[in-house]
Amino acid sequence: MASKTESGRTTFPYLSSDAFVSDTDKAALQQLQKIPLLPTLVRKYNEASGDRFWYVRNAAESVRCGPKQFPTLYRLLKEACSILHIPEPELYVRYSATYNAYTAGMNRTFIVLQSALVEDFTDEEILYIIGHEVGHIKCGHVLYQSLGRMLLPLLDMLGKATLGVGQLVGTSLVAGFFEWMRQAEYSCDRAGLLVCQDPQVAFSATMKWAVVLPVSTGSAVWRPSWNRLDSTPKPAVWMAWQRPFSF
Ligand SMILES: [Zn+2]
Numbered sequence: 001m002a003s004k005t006e007s008g009r010t011t012f013p014y015l016s017s018d019a020f021v022s023d024t025d026k027a028a029l030q031q032l033q034k035i036p037l038l039p040t041l042v043r044k045y046n047e048a049s050g051d052r053f054w055y056v057r058n059a060a061e062s063v064r065c066g067p068k069q070f071p072t073l074y075r076l077l078k079e080a081c082s083i084l085h086i087p088e089p090e091l092y093v094r095y096s097a098t099y100n101a102y103t104a105g106m107n108r109t110f111i112v113l114q115s116a117l118v119e120d121f122t123d124e125e126i127l128y129i130i131g132h133e134v135g136h137i138k139c140g141h142v143l144y145q146s147l148g149r150m151l152l153p154l155l156d157m158l159g160k161a162t163l164g165v166g167q168l169v170g171t172s173l174v175a176g177f178f179e180w181m182r183q184a185e186y187s188c189d190r191a192g193l194l195v196c197q198d199p200q201v202a203f204s205a206t207m208k209w210a211v212v213l214p215v216s217t218g219s220a221v222w223r224p225s226w227n228r229l230d231s232t233p234k235p236a237v238w239m240a241w242q243r244p245f246s247f
Pocket of ligand 1: 132133136184185188
């Protein structure tokens with residue numbers, strides 16, 4: 001039976017990820033899994049300790065949240081996990097001037113929140129973001145996401161090093177990954193809404209997440225005073241389409 005969290009949100013102890021995974025996510029994943037090269041890449045990723053690489057790199061760059069360190073964020077993590085009924089992953093904050101969050105690690109799964117997001121988002125919006133990331137865990141997205149995050153820059157480098165030949169070889173794989181990774185985001189936006197349980201919070205958090213303007217000269221970030229947001233955020237609407245490739 002569903003119960004309530006301390007803040008009054010409903011928990012979903014028997015909810016399967018099938019209930020909120022988008023049809024386009026399922027279809028894109030099926031297409032990705034049909035690419036012949038994929039099983040080999042998964043095996044090589046595991047042999048090369050890709051999982052360990054992400055964990056160690058993150059531990060060196062981030063600060064872990066717990067009952068005595070970023071306790072509010074830790075409380076939000078516990079609430080999100082109790083709502084979607086998954087074991088608690090580790091939670092970290094990493095310094096960055098851009099809004100983003102991501103999840104990695106199969107053996108020791110961890111969620112990372114970038115510091116700009118922690119500074120500028122309300123607690124409810126951060127709960128939505130954490131809910132989105134917890135959704136990735138519940139949907140079983142983490143392996144392919146970690147693989148894609150490592151693979152895509154490598155294929156880009158390979159393409160440049162081989163005057164495009166390597167890029168050509170990897171094109172179907174890259175396209176498959178990009179398609180699935182985008183569709184997976186939609187599923188997890190639904191997970192975020194299930195956790196925060198307030199459409200307005202989901203809306204404002206998603207719009208803020210969209211407002212990052214990377215430019216070729218570096219990372220330029222436009223961050224108006226979003227915490228004063230009280231209605232439709234018109235300046236952000238036209239930018240929503242270029243939401244960065246967040247994880
Ligand atoms: Zn995501």
